[in-house]
Amino acid sequence: MKTAFITGITGQDGAYLAKLLLDKGYEVHGGVRRISQPDRVRLEQLGIAQRIHFHDFDLTEPNGIFRVIRQVEMDEFYNLAAQSFVGTSWELPVYTAQADGLAVVQILDALRTLRPETRFYQASTSEMFGLVQEVPQRETTRLYPRSPYGVAKVYGHYITMNYRESFNMHASSGILFNHESPLRGKEFVTRKITLALAALAHGGSEPVVLGNLDARRDWGFAGDYVEGMWRMLQQDVADDYVLATGVTTTIRDFVRYAAEALDMDPVFDGEGTSETATDRKSGKKILEVSEKFFRPAEVDLLIGDPAKAREKLGWEPKVSVGALAQMMARADYDGLK
Numbered sequence: 001m002k003t004a005f006i007t008g009i010t011g012q013d014g015a016y017l018a019k020l021l022l023d024k025g026y027e028v029h030g031g032v033r034r035i036s037q038p039d040r041v042r043l044e045q046l047g048i049a050q051r052i053h054f055h056d057f058d059l060t061e062p063n064g065i066f067r068v069i070r071q072v073e074m075d076e077f078y079n080l081a082a083q084s085f086v087g088t089s090w091e092l093p094v095y096t097a098q099a100d101g102l103a104v105v106q107i108l109d110a111l112r113t114l115r116p117e118t119r120f121y122q123a124s125t126s127e128m129f130g131l132v133q134e135v136p137q138r139e140t141t142r143l144y145p146r147s148p149y150g151v152a153k154v155y156g157h158y159i160t161m162n163y164r165e166s167f168n169m170h171a172s173s174g175i176l177f178n179h180e181s182p183l184r185g186k187e188f189v190t191r192k193i194t195l196a197l198a199a200l201a202h203g204g205s206e207p208v209v210l211g212n213l214d215a216r217r218d219w220g221f222a223g224d225y226v227e228g229m230w231r232m233l234q235q236d237v238a239d240d241y242v243l244a245t246g247v248t249t250t251i252r253d254f255v256r257y258a259a260e261a262l263d264m265d266p267v268f269d270g271e272g273t274s275e276t277a278t279d280r281k282s283g284k285k286i287l288e289v290s291e292k293f294f295r296p297a298e299v300d301l302l303i304g305d306p307a308k309a310r311e312k313l314g315w316e317p318k319v320s321v322g323a324l325a326q327m328m329a330r331a332d333y334d335g336l337k
């Protein structure tokens, strides 16, 4: 039986990855930070909370990182914990740099010292491509981050490559494009949309208020993406891989897909902050735009090329963006019943 340690186990990806590894027969350990009201709701929703070995862990506490790596005899270490919300990274830039950048080298260095044989996965991100220098984006595309989050993740990405090359560690970095699910955090745009539309479908009257509707994202299903993470660590040689669908969609079109899944017929009208959407069937206003949700610098377009992952890992995304929007909208509708 293999043993895996997952940081960020209470997050969206941590929960799906823990489930995948338990199903494969792993002993799963997870790092959780101290908060006043422990919240393991995603792990409970997947019915696995009781099967996890929890450890105190905070990305900003190097001594704790060192101790947990000494204590747990792990074969694989998945570093999924992060300050993962791009918008907040302009408000908490130093914390974001510590959690998403510096903590990566603290983990790698503790592994190098205590367990150099452990295989390591770093959660890198398409946000590193930022102002994209090539379309579609692949492993070799030049990075141009557009947020303190993206900048911190670039450090994590390069230090993972550097420890692999310097110390021959099995350290891989997954450059994952946006992946969503019914377990997605409520502030991310997809879940914000599906939750608000589900409430409207139940008779509510509050439109969802969004920022830039023209941004494009390559959205996949988180359940597919954690399978790719695991496959990276099963390779003989560590490497970096893009996981993406190769399809890009505007925020506006994601709203359309989610609305249609809830039997609405959205009609968009107006421009900029005056743009609205109304459901033709009920006549209700379902969307407004506010300056408040625009970012100081935007990533306008993301579209990934997953050819290397397909070829080397045999990895394919299985859920289309339309099916994803439907899955999330229906789950939120059922959850609000």
Ligand code: NAP
Binding pocket: 007, 008, 009, 010, 011, 012, 013, 014, 031, 032, 033, 035, 057, 058, 059, 060, 079, 080, 081, 082, 083, 084, 085, 099, 123, 124, 125, 126, 175, 176, 177, 178, 179, 180, 185
């Ligand atoms: P998420 O749902 O926001 O989960 C983040 C996890 O990190 C949570 O378990 C959170 O714990 C934990 N965490 C945050 N700050 C911490 C700290 N200081 N110490 C210890 N744990 C801390 O994120 P996700 O969507 O699962 O993403 C997983 C990873 O992939 C992140 O590194 C993210 O940046 C990266 N990524 C995500 C996507 C995507 O589209 N989802 C794409 C590319 C890369 P609490 O539960 O206590 O908050």
Ligand code: G4F
Binding pocket: 084, 085, 086, 087, 124, 125, 126, 127, 176, 177, 178, 179, 187, 188, 189, 190, 192, 209, 210, 211, 212, 213, 215, 216, 217, 251, 293, 294, 295, 298, 299, 302
């Ligand atoms: O859903 P988002 O907040 O995700 P974003 O910024 O792309 O980041 C996510 O994906 C990254 C991978 O590329 C991860 F690394 C990161 O951890 C996270 O999981 O925003 C998506 C887009 C942006 O262009 C944003 O400006 O949606 C636009 N948007 C428009 N209105 C909004 C809103 N985003 C949010 N969160 N809320 C809005 O009201």
